Amino acid sequence: MKLLVGIDRSDRTQAVLETALKRATAMGDEITVAIVETDNGPPADLLEAEVEEFFSECSIDVSIRSLTGHAGSELVELAEREDFDRVIIDGGRRSPLGKIQLTDVAEFVLLNATMTVTLVR
Amino acid sequence: MTRVYPSEPAGSFESPPIPFEDAAGHTVRIHEYTGGDFDAFLEMYRAFDPTDRAQGIPPTTDDRIQEWLDRILTDDAVNVIASTEDRLVGHATLVPDGTEEYELAIFVLGEFQELGIGTKLITALLGAGQEQGIEQVWLSVERWNTAARTLYRKVGFEPSNTQNFEFEMSLRL
Numbered sequence: 014m015k016l017l018v019g020i021d022r023s024d025r026t027q028a029v030l031e032t033a034l035k036r037a038t039a040m041g042d043e044i045t046v047a048i049v050e051t052d053n054g055p056p057a058d059l060l061e062a063e064v065e066e067f068f069s070e071c072s073i074d075v076s077i078r079s080l081t082g083h084a085g086s087e088l089v090e091l092a093e094r095e096d097f098d099r100v101i102i103d104g105g106r107r108s109p110l111g112k113i114q115l116t117d118v119a120e121f122v123l124l125n126a127t128m129t130v131t132l133v134r
Numbered sequence: 135m136t137r138v139y140p141s142e143p144a145g146s147f148e149s150p151p152i153p154f155e156d157a158a159g160h161t162v163r164i165h166e167y168t169g170g171d172f173d174a175f176l177e178m179y180r181a182f183d184p185t186d187r188a189q190g191i192p193p194t195t196d197d198r199i200q201e202w203l204d205r206i207l208t209d210d211a212v213n214v215i216a217s218t219e220d221r222l223v224g225h226a227t228l229v230p231d232g233t234e235e236y237e238l239a240i241f242v243l244g245e246f247q248e249l250g251i252g253t254k255l256i257t258a259l260l261g262a263g264q265e266q267g268i269e270q271v272w273l274s275v276e277r278w279n280t281a282a283r284t285l286y287r288k289v290g291f292e293p294s295n296t297q298n299f300e301f302e303m304s305l306r307l
Binding site for chain 2: 110115
Protein backbone atom coordinates (compact mmCIF):
# COMPACT_ATOMS: atom_id res chain seq x y z
CA MET A 14 0.00 0.00 0.00
CA LYS A 15 1.12 3.53 -0.70
CA LEU A 16 0.86 5.89 2.25
CA LEU A 17 0.95 9.64 1.99
CA VAL A 18 1.84 11.27 5.30
CA GLY A 19 1.05 14.96 5.53
CA ILE A 20 2.92 16.96 8.17
CA ASP A 21 3.75 20.48 9.13
CA ARG A 22 5.83 21.74 12.00
CA SER A 23 3.79 21.25 15.17
CA ASP A 24 3.94 19.44 18.48
CA ARG A 25 1.85 16.72 16.83
CA THR A 26 4.29 15.95 14.02
CA GLN A 27 6.13 13.26 15.94
CA ALA A 28 2.90 11.39 16.70
CA VAL A 29 1.92 11.42 13.02
CA LEU A 30 5.33 10.10 11.92
CA GLU A 31 5.24 7.38 14.56
CA THR A 32 1.84 6.16 13.37
CA ALA A 33 3.12 5.99 9.81
CA LEU A 34 6.26 4.19 10.92
CA LYS A 35 4.28 1.63 12.90
CA ARG A 36 2.11 0.84 9.89
CA ALA A 37 5.03 0.68 7.50
CA THR A 38 6.91 -1.67 9.80
CA ALA A 39 3.92 -3.95 10.30
CA MET A 40 2.51 -3.89 6.77
CA GLY A 41 5.49 -3.10 4.58
CA ASP A 42 3.81 0.03 3.27
CA GLU A 43 5.60 2.44 1.01
CA ILE A 44 5.86 5.87 2.63
CA THR A 45 5.88 9.33 1.15
CA VAL A 46 6.02 12.26 3.52
CA ALA A 47 4.62 15.54 2.25
CA ILE A 48 5.68 18.61 4.17
CA VAL A 49 2.95 21.20 3.86
CA GLU A 50 2.99 24.90 4.34
CA THR A 51 1.07 26.24 7.35
CA ASP A 52 1.54 29.12 9.77
CA ASN A 53 3.46 26.83 12.08
CA GLY A 54 6.98 27.64 11.50
CA PRO A 55 10.55 27.17 10.35
CA PRO A 56 11.62 26.23 6.84
CA ALA A 57 10.64 22.94 5.30
CA ASP A 58 14.24 21.93 4.57
CA LEU A 59 14.99 21.73 8.27
CA LEU A 60 11.95 19.54 8.84
CA GLU A 61 12.95 17.47 5.83
CA ALA A 62 16.28 16.58 7.43
CA GLU A 63 14.52 15.59 10.64
CA VAL A 64 12.08 13.35 8.78
CA GLU A 65 14.92 11.64 6.92
CA GLU A 66 16.73 11.01 10.17
CA PHE A 67 13.59 9.71 11.85
CA PHE A 68 13.00 7.03 9.21
CA SER A 69 16.65 6.15 8.54
CA GLU A 70 17.09 5.26 12.22
CA CYS A 71 14.54 2.52 11.60
CA SER A 72 15.91 1.63 8.17
CA ILE A 73 12.71 2.56 6.38
CA ASP A 74 12.92 4.16 2.96
CA VAL A 75 10.96 7.31 2.61
CA SER A 76 10.48 9.85 -0.12
CA ILE A 77 9.89 13.43 0.86
CA ARG A 78 7.97 16.16 -0.94
CA SER A 79 7.45 19.78 -0.12
CA LEU A 80 4.04 21.21 -0.93
CA THR A 81 3.38 24.91 -1.14
CA GLY A 82 0.01 26.61 -1.21
CA HIS A 83 -3.25 25.46 0.38
CA ALA A 84 -2.15 22.47 2.44
CA GLY A 85 -5.37 20.45 2.35
CA SER A 86 -6.01 20.71 -1.37
CA GLU A 87 -2.35 20.12 -2.26
CA LEU A 88 -2.36 16.92 -0.20
CA VAL A 89 -5.56 15.58 -1.71
CA GLU A 90 -4.43 16.46 -5.21
CA LEU A 91 -1.09 14.67 -4.79
CA ALA A 92 -2.78 11.65 -3.22
CA GLU A 93 -5.17 11.32 -6.14
CA ARG A 94 -2.69 12.08 -8.91
CA GLU A 95 -0.27 9.43 -7.69
CA ASP A 96 -2.78 6.83 -6.56
CA PHE A 97 -2.05 6.72 -2.88
CA ASP A 98 -4.14 4.24 -0.88
CA ARG A 99 -4.23 6.19 2.34
CA VAL A 100 -3.50 9.64 3.70
CA ILE A 101 -2.26 9.99 7.28
CA ILE A 102 -2.50 13.38 8.97
CA ASP A 103 -2.78 15.01 12.37
CA GLY A 104 -6.31 14.48 13.68
CA GLY A 105 -6.51 17.63 15.69
CA ARG A 106 -5.55 18.95 19.05
CA ARG A 107 -7.37 19.34 22.35
CA SER A 108 -8.78 22.58 23.68
CA PRO A 109 -7.96 23.60 27.28
CA LEU A 110 -11.15 21.80 28.29
CA GLY A 111 -10.21 18.66 26.41
CA LYS A 112 -12.45 19.08 23.38
CA ILE A 113 -11.16 17.68 20.11
CA GLN A 114 -10.54 20.39 17.55
CA LEU A 115 -9.89 19.43 13.94
CA THR A 116 -7.29 21.47 12.09
CA ASP A 117 -8.27 23.21 8.85
CA VAL A 118 -6.11 20.72 6.95
CA ALA A 119 -7.85 17.74 8.58
CA GLU A 120 -11.28 19.16 7.78
CA PHE A 121 -10.40 19.69 4.14
CA VAL A 122 -8.76 16.31 3.62
CA LEU A 123 -11.56 14.46 5.39
CA LEU A 124 -14.23 16.07 3.25
CA ASN A 125 -12.40 15.84 -0.06
CA ALA A 126 -10.18 12.77 -0.14
CA THR A 127 -11.43 9.78 -2.12
CA MET A 128 -9.10 7.34 -0.36
CA THR A 129 -8.94 6.22 3.27
CA VAL A 130 -7.85 8.89 5.72
CA THR A 131 -6.18 8.23 9.05
CA LEU A 132 -6.48 10.96 11.64
CA VAL A 133 -3.78 10.53 14.27
CA ARG A 134 -4.92 11.15 17.84
CA MET B 135 -5.20 33.00 15.56
CA THR B 136 -6.67 35.73 17.71
CA ARG B 137 -10.19 35.17 18.90
CA VAL B 138 -12.71 37.97 18.45
CA TYR B 139 -14.73 39.14 21.46
CA PRO B 140 -17.78 41.40 21.60
CA SER B 141 -16.73 44.98 22.34
CA GLU B 142 -19.27 45.41 25.13
CA PRO B 143 -19.57 43.32 28.32
CA ALA B 144 -22.61 41.03 28.44
CA GLY B 145 -23.88 42.54 31.69
CA SER B 146 -23.96 41.35 35.24
CA PHE B 147 -24.67 37.78 36.30
CA GLU B 148 -26.03 36.42 39.54
CA SER B 149 -23.29 34.64 41.45
CA PRO B 150 -23.64 31.31 43.26
CA PRO B 151 -25.08 29.94 45.47
CA ILE B 152 -28.47 30.03 43.75
CA PRO B 153 -31.18 27.82 45.28
CA PHE B 154 -34.10 27.06 43.01
CA GLU B 155 -36.79 24.61 42.08
CA ASP B 156 -36.57 23.24 38.54
CA ALA B 157 -39.52 22.82 36.17
CA ALA B 158 -40.10 19.24 37.42
CA GLY B 159 -40.18 20.33 41.05
CA HIS B 160 -36.72 19.11 42.08
CA THR B 161 -35.01 21.30 44.66
CA VAL B 162 -31.70 22.12 43.04
CA ARG B 163 -28.77 23.91 44.62
CA ILE B 164 -26.35 25.72 42.33
CA HIS B 165 -23.05 26.38 44.05
CA GLU B 166 -19.38 26.85 43.42
CA TYR B 167 -17.10 23.84 43.73
CA THR B 168 -13.94 24.58 45.65
CA GLY B 169 -12.69 21.08 46.37
CA GLY B 170 -13.64 17.77 47.94
CA ASP B 171 -16.18 15.14 46.92
CA PHE B 172 -14.51 14.09 43.71
CA ASP B 173 -16.60 10.91 43.70
CA ALA B 174 -19.82 12.85 43.06
CA PHE B 175 -18.32 14.00 39.75
CA LEU B 176 -17.26 10.47 38.85
CA GLU B 177 -20.76 9.24 39.57
CA MET B 178 -22.35 11.96 37.46
CA TYR B 179 -20.07 11.41 34.47
CA ARG B 180 -20.47 7.63 34.67
CA ALA B 181 -24.21 8.21 34.29
CA PHE B 182 -23.76 10.68 31.43
CA ASP B 183 -25.53 9.63 28.22
CA PRO B 184 -22.81 8.90 25.63
CA THR B 185 -25.02 10.36 22.89
CA ASP B 186 -24.81 13.73 24.69
CA ARG B 187 -21.02 13.79 24.35
CA ALA B 188 -19.49 16.49 22.20
CA GLN B 189 -16.02 16.67 20.68
CA GLY B 190 -14.76 13.82 22.82
CA ILE B 191 -15.96 15.07 26.20
CA PRO B 192 -16.94 13.98 28.72
CA PRO B 193 -14.79 10.87 28.32
CA THR B 194 -16.37 7.48 28.95
CA THR B 195 -14.13 5.19 30.99
CA ASP B 196 -13.30 5.71 34.68
CA ASP B 197 -9.59 6.28 33.98
CA ARG B 198 -10.28 8.84 31.30
CA ILE B 199 -12.97 10.59 33.33
CA GLN B 200 -10.57 10.92 36.27
CA GLU B 201 -7.73 12.16 34.15
CA TRP B 202 -10.02 14.71 32.54
CA LEU B 203 -11.48 15.89 35.89
CA ASP B 204 -7.95 16.30 37.27
CA ARG B 205 -7.33 18.76 34.46
CA ILE B 206 -10.46 20.86 34.93
CA LEU B 207 -11.12 20.76 38.69
CA THR B 208 -8.09 22.92 39.36
CA ASP B 209 -7.54 26.06 41.41
CA ASP B 210 -7.19 28.30 38.39
CA ALA B 211 -10.43 27.06 36.80
CA VAL B 212 -13.94 28.03 37.92
CA ASN B 213 -16.39 25.19 38.55
CA VAL B 214 -20.06 25.49 39.42
CA ILE B 215 -22.26 22.50 40.16
CA ALA B 216 -25.96 21.72 40.36
CA SER B 217 -26.98 19.19 42.97
CA THR B 218 -30.18 17.69 44.24
CA GLU B 219 -30.42 16.27 47.73
CA ASP B 220 -28.42 13.18 46.93
CA ARG B 221 -26.47 13.67 43.73
CA LEU B 222 -24.70 15.91 41.28
CA VAL B 223 -26.85 16.54 38.20
CA GLY B 224 -25.03 19.37 36.45
CA HIS B 225 -21.58 20.91 36.12
CA ALA B 226 -20.32 24.03 34.38
CA THR B 227 -16.69 24.99 34.05
CA LEU B 228 -14.39 27.80 32.93
CA VAL B 229 -10.91 26.55 32.10
CA PRO B 230 -8.01 28.96 31.43
CA ASP B 231 -5.87 28.43 28.35
CA GLY B 232 -2.75 30.04 29.73
CA THR B 233 -3.69 33.51 28.54
CA GLU B 234 -6.55 35.75 29.63
CA GLU B 235 -9.06 33.53 27.88
CA TYR B 236 -11.31 30.93 29.48
CA GLU B 237 -13.09 28.09 27.72
CA LEU B 238 -16.63 27.32 28.91
CA ALA B 239 -18.54 24.05 28.94
CA ILE B 240 -21.70 22.88 30.61
CA PHE B 241 -23.05 19.40 31.31
CA VAL B 242 -26.48 18.40 32.58
CA LEU B 243 -27.56 14.79 33.10
CA GLY B 244 -30.16 13.63 30.56
CA GLU B 245 -33.15 13.30 32.90
CA PHE B 246 -32.50 16.79 34.29
CA GLN B 247 -32.24 18.52 30.94
CA GLU B 248 -34.78 21.08 29.71
CA LEU B 249 -35.85 21.97 33.26
CA GLY B 250 -34.05 25.29 33.49
CA ILE B 251 -30.94 23.95 35.24
CA GLY B 252 -28.62 24.81 32.35
CA THR B 253 -29.64 28.46 32.35
CA LYS B 254 -29.11 28.75 36.11
CA LEU B 255 -25.79 26.91 35.91
CA ILE B 256 -24.36 29.10 33.17
CA THR B 257 -25.61 32.26 34.90
CA ALA B 258 -23.96 31.23 38.17
CA LEU B 259 -20.76 30.24 36.39
CA LEU B 260 -20.49 33.60 34.64
CA GLY B 261 -21.36 35.30 37.96
CA ALA B 262 -18.53 33.43 39.69
CA GLY B 263 -16.18 34.25 36.80
CA GLN B 264 -17.13 37.91 37.02
CA GLU B 265 -16.27 37.94 40.72
CA GLN B 266 -12.84 36.60 39.87
CA GLY B 267 -12.18 39.28 37.29
CA ILE B 268 -12.40 37.03 34.22
CA GLU B 269 -13.24 39.02 31.09
CA GLN B 270 -12.87 36.77 28.07
CA VAL B 271 -14.92 33.59 27.74
CA TRP B 272 -15.27 31.40 24.65
CA LEU B 273 -16.78 28.06 23.79
CA SER B 274 -17.27 25.74 20.87
CA VAL B 275 -20.50 23.97 20.14
CA GLU B 276 -21.54 21.48 17.52
CA ARG B 277 -23.22 23.25 14.64
CA TRP B 278 -26.41 21.16 14.84
CA ASN B 279 -26.92 21.77 18.56
CA THR B 280 -29.45 24.57 18.33
CA ALA B 281 -30.69 24.13 21.93
CA ALA B 282 -27.21 24.85 23.27
CA ARG B 283 -26.61 27.70 20.84
CA THR B 284 -29.90 29.31 21.88
CA LEU B 285 -28.90 29.11 25.54
CA TYR B 286 -25.48 30.63 24.83
CA ARG B 287 -27.01 33.45 22.81
CA LYS B 288 -29.52 34.15 25.55
CA VAL B 289 -26.75 34.90 28.06
CA GLY B 290 -24.85 37.08 25.60
CA PHE B 291 -22.48 34.88 23.59
CA GLU B 292 -21.90 35.95 19.99
CA PRO B 293 -20.57 33.83 17.11
CA SER B 294 -16.81 34.36 16.79
CA ASN B 295 -15.73 31.70 14.31
CA THR B 296 -18.23 29.97 12.07
CA GLN B 297 -15.78 28.67 9.45
CA ASN B 298 -15.06 25.26 10.97
CA PHE B 299 -16.96 22.09 11.90
CA GLU B 300 -17.32 23.43 15.40
CA PHE B 301 -19.16 26.69 15.87
CA GLU B 302 -17.23 29.06 18.13
CA MET B 303 -18.82 31.75 20.28
CA SER B 304 -17.38 34.34 22.66
CA LEU B 305 -18.53 36.67 25.40
CA ARG B 306 -17.00 39.60 27.24
CA LEU B 307 -17.72 39.54 30.97
